[in-house]
Amino acid sequence: MMSEKKVKAGLLGLGTVGTGVYKLVQAQKEEMPRKTGAKLEISRILVHDLQKERKGVDASLLTDKWEDIIEDEEIRIVIEVMGGIEPARTMILKALDSGKNVVTANKDLLAEHGGELLDAAEDNGVDLLFEAAVAGGIPIIRPLKQCLAVNEIDEVIGIVNGTTNYILTKMMEDDMDFDEALAKAAELGYAEADPTADIEGLDAGRKAAIMASIAFHSRVVFSDVYTEGITKITPRDIAYAREFKSVIRLVSVAHNTERGIEVAVHPMLIAESHPLASVRDSFNAVFVHGDAVGDAMFYGRGAGEMPTASAVMGDVIDVVRDIQYHCTGRIHCTCYRSTPVKRFDDVRNKFFIRMQVDNRPGVLSAIAGVFGIHKVSISKVVQKNVTDGVAELVIVTEAVKEYHMKDALERLKEMETTREISNVIREY
């Protein structure tokens, strides 16, 4: 078992993360046998364009035919870092069916087809690991599946999108508005040319689905996740957050309740004293509550070439160990329950409502009346900015079901004294 062997791996994709993985394998050439008992070699790399110059990469390893990897019997590990649903899904299924272990960083794919892939891995007795698919370099999948395995986890709250966290940090700390902060994020390479998936919460939503599945032992897919982005957050909201000793963050929120799983992504006010509030810039963090461990948090880089490659390589090293010990497949899919996912309308949240109203007697009382009818308890009211007969009203509520709030807002909008519902943000 301890004689020095060599394990061959094939790389599907040589973009940012793929290049990071390749670099780490080179850098750790001497260390790998001491860490795992075996050498590790990237023996083939799938790329789109064979002609493109790639510095520091042995050109003889490149291929544009994926069969060269999937059908190579010497390759024991397939590392998928292309992203996207297809052709990644087909390639991974073929690899698993060929008895190869797979390590992937593909959150899109896992959030939609995780069950299918994990079943295929189990059928073939091989590993399918995906630590890098959630929160980049931060260990979260393995801690949930192993370290915290005895816990009934009832809450997973994550800041799992670096782009939006960077934007919100800039708005909060440097008084930028959303567009300025987005431009700055793009300039630094944190935001993509089309930032929709980030700023609308879709990227975070995929990660939320994966984390909820693992934490609650029940399959949650992306379409189960309510998503709301950060484009409507204004400097005015930020100013109130500051006044309330809170920050605004885009969070993925998942709860396991007696009546089902709640899972959503939306901006939230978080008290400054909460550990998640100290997560600044493009950092990510995942906050977990378990019945035995209590509160725990995992913090670090959620994206980027080397942090993501670090997570991929942690998985690869585990597979190399499993190959040495003939125990690939030892950690299965842990979704052994079928807990329903609640309709988002039935989820309870606290709300921060900022609205412009006529500044005359009786208005606040009428608004409070509307909330009362719709079973919304108010915990705080702040009135400000009284100009030209208009007052800005900020109302913070107790926890209330989403549909009650929706109904109340509908009714508030119709009131003659309401000039504008400026924003509605949930509060942790």
Add this chain to the structure above:
Amino acid sequence: MMSEKKVKAGLLGLGTVGTGVYKLVQAQKEEMPRKTGAKLEISRILVHDLQKERKGVDASLLTDKWEDIIEDEEIRIVIEVMGGIEPARTMILKALDSGKNVVTANKDLLAEHGGELLDAAEDNGVDLLFEAAVAGGIPIIRPLKQCLAVNEIDEVIGIVNGTTNYILTKMMEDDMDFDEALAKAAELGYAEADPTADIEGLDAGRKAAIMASIAFHSRVVFSDVYTEGITKITPRDIAYAREFKSVIRLVSVAHNTERGIEVAVHPMLIAESHPLASVRDSFNAVFVHGDAVGDAMFYGRGAGEMPTASAVMGDVIDVVRDIQYHCTGRIHCTCYRSTPVKRFDDVRNKFFIRMQVDNRPGVLSAIAGVFGIHKVSISKVVQKNVTDGVAELVIVTEAVKEYHMKDALERLKEMETTREISNVIREY
């Protein structure tokens, strides 16, 4: 492999953590086969006093003869939660030599005899896991050995003692002095009758040794660790920390440098913006820097019945999986290097020095001169509290070798104009 088996475990000790483990095994009776493919049963429990009443524990499992556990061939896992060096060391070695897997929460033992125990585990092809020995419920050993395994880790900074963190938080936020805060900690059960091991940094020092060994792949033992406690921290120091937008925390600091490993436990000023500064009350956290992952932090409960039992059970579940897959021993001791540990005198640190001096011309210049001779660069000087001809001087230095600072302080003490060196605290 997937047929439902039963794995039997023996428990050495039924104190706080042992009781937590027993409760979790009972609570997870139905879940365990779904999580691991096997039932888990605590079949024997070693206690001191067979007569003592133990609510909720099946009395027929109790024994006061450890041979009943070590020599029971059906027991595959020994869970050691007694603490202390002996007889735990002897019992664990016997268990390993009998081919049993061992899970332990014993930091004292691992910080002194970790190498010996891990060698015995490897010789016998069994697991020796100890996630609970460092930072209680917080996953840190497994993330370092697996998730971050590809990284060259060069820094591990931990708040790994809840008692002292609670005391420092109370001093900082509720303006208590040390004695008041310690009394409060004792009242809440955070401090033991003899709090020496906590407040003098010994407990944190043992955890520092274990973490440094794993992070840097080289054996570090407790006697390698410089330790300094928090008893000399005064409200006056706390007030300056606040003024400097910092907090004071007892931290374990380990660096892997070209000239060797640095490892120490002492109080430190940490800037409010650093994630470690947000670790309040009895919470723990470990901050890690790796070449690929960058900064990462792990936060949670570092002690207590259920959080510690959570970590123990995470290990037990892993062993049950390894038993199912016949791969016990798959993660060895990872100390494959022999990096020397630096003399603490040669470690570089920044310092905060608070002193009382004669308030007359030329004094500051003379003091600056002494620092200059001893190669200490000053980054900040604050003078305050000028009363009766005495000035309080606070000097913050650049990073300087410990022995240079020692020499400079020696010389400062001898100066006629020095009334008192009130405190010397390191700065992160």
